[in-house]
Amino acid sequence: MNDLKSVAERLQRQFPQDVLAVTEFRGDLAVSVRKSALRAVGRFLKEEPELGFDYIVHVSSVDYPTELERFEVVYEVYSIRRRQRIRIKTRTGEADCAVDSLSGVWYGANFMEREVYDMMGIRFHGHPDLRRILMPDEYEEGFPLRKDFPLQGRGWRDTFEFLEPQTGQPAQGKTP
Amino acid sequence: MTPTGPTTLPPAETLRPSTTRRPDLPLLRTEEMMLNMGPQHPATHGVLKMVLDLEGERIVKSTPVLGFLHRGVEKLAEHGTYHQFIPHTDRLDYVCAMYNNFAYVRAVEKLLDLKVPPRAEYLRTIVAETQRIIGHLFWLGTQALDIGAMTVFFYTFRDREILLDWFNELCGARLTTSWYRIGGVERDFTPELIAKLSKFIDEFPPKIDECNLLLEKNRIWIARTKDIAVISAEDALSFGLSGPTLRGSGVDYDLRKYEPYAAYGDVEWSVPLGRNGDTYDRYWVRIEEMRESCKIVRQCLDRLPDGPYLADAPTVVLPSKDKVFTTLESMIIQFKLFTKGFNTPRGEIYCGTEAHKGELGFYIVSDGTGHPYRLKIRSPSFIHLGAFDYMAKGYMIADIVTIFGSYDIVMGECDR
Known part of the structure; x- marks a missing residue:
C-alpha cells in the first residue's frame, strides 16, 4: 500500500498543477487529473521507467447529471513490473464534451474509447476511428448510458413495421 | 482473383x-x-x-x-438491486456462467468489504476451476473443428458433458447456473458430488493427452497454428489482452497468482507461459492450464475445510430457504433484500478476476443506495477483438477463423 502511495506522490511531484485529488478506497488508488493534462499523465505513466504502466485494463465513463462538469472518464492501467493498478479520472462538461484520446499511448484504448463514445457521447480528440461500436451506425436516439436516457429507450423500436413472413409486405392491422 | x-x-x-x-x-x-x-x-x-x-x-x-447481441446489460444493472444482477452475469459469457458469477460477486464483496467463510472460498475455487476446464475443452473442440479436425470436438464434448451434468446436480442448471451468492454460495456439496468430481479429476489428465495426441504433432495443426497471428509481449500488453492470449506471448500476468483470491493462495500450481505469441503457443498454454486446474481441484478437495458456506451477514446475505418458510424474521429479511436490496458504502472499486478467457473485471460506482450507480463490465472478448485488425494483417483469409478461435471469443460477453 505504501508503494501505491509513492506512485501518487510521484505524479503529484511531476504534475503539481494538474493532479486534483488522490483517493484510496478498498486498496484501489484513484487520481483525478485536469482534462488538459490527461495525455501528458498517460504518457508519463507508461513511459517513465520506474512506473511502467504498460497494460490497459479498461476505459469507462460515469454520468453525474447534477454536477457542473457532468461526465467523468476513467482509465485504469496496470504495471506488470510493479504489479500495481492505478485509476486516472478526468471530468468534462456537457458543452465541450471531449477529452484527449489515449489511443496513441495504449493501443487498446482505441476500442474502449469508441465504446465510451457510443454509450455516453463523450468525444475523444485525436482518436483515429471514432464511430459507434455496439449500437447501429444509424442510431439517433442518443447515448444509452446517460442518466437522462430512459431504460426502455425513446421509442425508436416502436417505429419498426411488422412484416408478413411470407410476403415481406407490411402487415395489416398490426400497429406497434 | x-x-x-x-x-x-x-x-x-x-x-x-x-x-x-x-x-x-x-x-x-x-x-x-x-x-x-x-x-x-x-x-x-x-x-x-x-x-x-x-x-x-x-x-x-x-x-x-459488433453489437448484434447488445442487450444493454450495464444499463439494466443500474435499475436493479445487487442480487438481481447475478442471473444477468450468466448471460454474458454463456458457456462459462460460473466464472462470471464469481467475478461479479467478488466485486460486490470488495465494495462491501465482506469476508467469505473458508469453506465457501474452497467450494468457489473448485467450481471455478471446473468451469475453466469446461471452457478450455469447449475452446479446444471448436478451435479444432474450425481448423478442420472434427474428432477432437467429440472427445472434448464427451468430457464436458460429464462436468455439465455435475453442474446440473449441483445447482439444477447446466449453463445458466447462478450458483454463486454475495457472501458465499447457494448450496453445499453433497458427498456424492465430491465423489463424482474426485473420480473425474483422477480420470481426466489422460484424456487431455488423448486430445493432445491428435493435435500436438499433427502436421496440419502445426501448419495452421504455428507463426499465425503472432503478437509481441509489448503489443499484447498495450492492447490490453489478457488470459491465455497474453500468456501465450510470455507475459507472466495471472491474477490468480499475483492478486490471489479465494483459495488460490493456499494451493500449489504454476502459470504456463508461451514463448512465441502465436496461435500454437496459446493452444499449448490452454492445454497446460487444464492440467494445472486438475491440480488445484485435487488439492482443494483434499483440504476442504468444514464450516458454513455463507457469510454471517444478515443485512446482505440471503437467508436459507428452509428458514424463509418457517421463521418470520427470515421472511422479512428475504422480502427486504428482494424489494429494496442492501445499501452499499459510497465509493468505487474495480475488481478483476482471471476467467478462462482473460481478465473479467467489474468496475462499480456506488452512491450509497441499493442499486449500482454505474456498473462497467471489462469483458476480455471485447478487448481482444480490438487487437484483431493488428493481428490479422498480412495473414491469409483462411486464418481468420483461427485467430477468432485463438481468442476464445463469445459474443454474449463481447456485446454485453
Whole structure:
C-alpha cells in the first residue's frame, strides 16, 4: 500500500498543477487529473521507467447529471513490473464534451474509447476511428448510458413495421 | 482473383505488389476486394461481422462490426438491486456462467468489504476451476473443428458433458447456473458430488493427452497454428489482452497468482507461459492450464475445510430457504433484500478476476443506495477483438477463423 502511495506522490511531484485529488478506497488508488493534462499523465505513466504502466485494463465513463462538469472518464492501467493498478479520472462538461484520446499511448484504448463514445457521447480528440461500436451506425436516439436516457429507450423500436413472413409486405392491422 | 476490366495493363507505378513477384510470370492487374464475413457464419462463434479488405487472399484491413447481441446489460444493472444482477452475469459469457458469477460477486464483496467463510472460498475455487476446464475443452473442440479436425470436438464434448451434468446436480442448471451468492454460495456439496468430481479429476489428465495426441504433432495443426497471428509481449500488453492470449506471448500476468483470491493462495500450481505469441503457443498454454486446474481441484478437495458456506451477514446475505418458510424474521429479511436490496458504502472499486478467457473485471460506482450507480463490465472478448485488425494483417483469409478461435471469443460477453 505504501508503494501505491509513492506512485501518487510521484505524479503529484511531476504534475503539481494538474493532479486534483488522490483517493484510496478498498486498496484501489484513484487520481483525478485536469482534462488538459490527461495525455501528458498517460504518457508519463507508461513511459517513465520506474512506473511502467504498460497494460490497459479498461476505459469507462460515469454520468453525474447534477454536477457542473457532468461526465467523468476513467482509465485504469496496470504495471506488470510493479504489479500495481492505478485509476486516472478526468471530468468534462456537457458543452465541450471531449477529452484527449489515449489511443496513441495504449493501443487498446482505441476500442474502449469508441465504446465510451457510443454509450455516453463523450468525444475523444485525436482518436483515429471514432464511430459507434455496439449500437447501429444509424442510431439517433442518443447515448444509452446517460442518466437522462430512459431504460426502455425513446421509442425508436416502436417505429419498426411488422412484416408478413411470407410476403415481406407490411402487415395489416398490426400497429406497434 | 480473376482480373477484370481492360486487358491492357495500367502503368507500373499504379500497381501494388502484394508478395514478391516471380519475374517469369506475367504481370497481373490486381485490386483490393471487400468481403463481408458474418454475422451468420458458423465459425464466428455467434454473431460477429467482419468487413475484410483483401488483396488476393491476403488481409489488408479488417473491421469488426459488433453489437448484434447488445442487450444493454450495464444499463439494466443500474435499475436493479445487487442480487438481481447475478442471473444477468450468466448471460454474458454463456458457456462459462460460473466464472462470471464469481467475478461479479467478488466485486460486490470488495465494495462491501465482506469476508467469505473458508469453506465457501474452497467450494468457489473448485467450481471455478471446473468451469475453466469446461471452457478450455469447449475452446479446444471448436478451435479444432474450425481448423478442420472434427474428432477432437467429440472427445472434448464427451468430457464436458460429464462436468455439465455435475453442474446440473449441483445447482439444477447446466449453463445458466447462478450458483454463486454475495457472501458465499447457494448450496453445499453433497458427498456424492465430491465423489463424482474426485473420480473425474483422477480420470481426466489422460484424456487431455488423448486430445493432445491428435493435435500436438499433427502436421496440419502445426501448419495452421504455428507463426499465425503472432503478437509481441509489448503489443499484447498495450492492447490490453489478457488470459491465455497474453500468456501465450510470455507475459507472466495471472491474477490468480499475483492478486490471489479465494483459495488460490493456499494451493500449489504454476502459470504456463508461451514463448512465441502465436496461435500454437496459446493452444499449448490452454492445454497446460487444464492440467494445472486438475491440480488445484485435487488439492482443494483434499483440504476442504468444514464450516458454513455463507457469510454471517444478515443485512446482505440471503437467508436459507428452509428458514424463509418457517421463521418470520427470515421472511422479512428475504422480502427486504428482494424489494429494496442492501445499501452499499459510497465509493468505487474495480475488481478483476482471471476467467478462462482473460481478465473479467467489474468496475462499480456506488452512491450509497441499493442499486449500482454505474456498473462497467471489462469483458476480455471485447478487448481482444480490438487487437484483431493488428493481428490479422498480412495473414491469409483462411486464418481468420483461427485467430477468432485463438481468442476464445463469445459474443454474449463481447456485446454485453
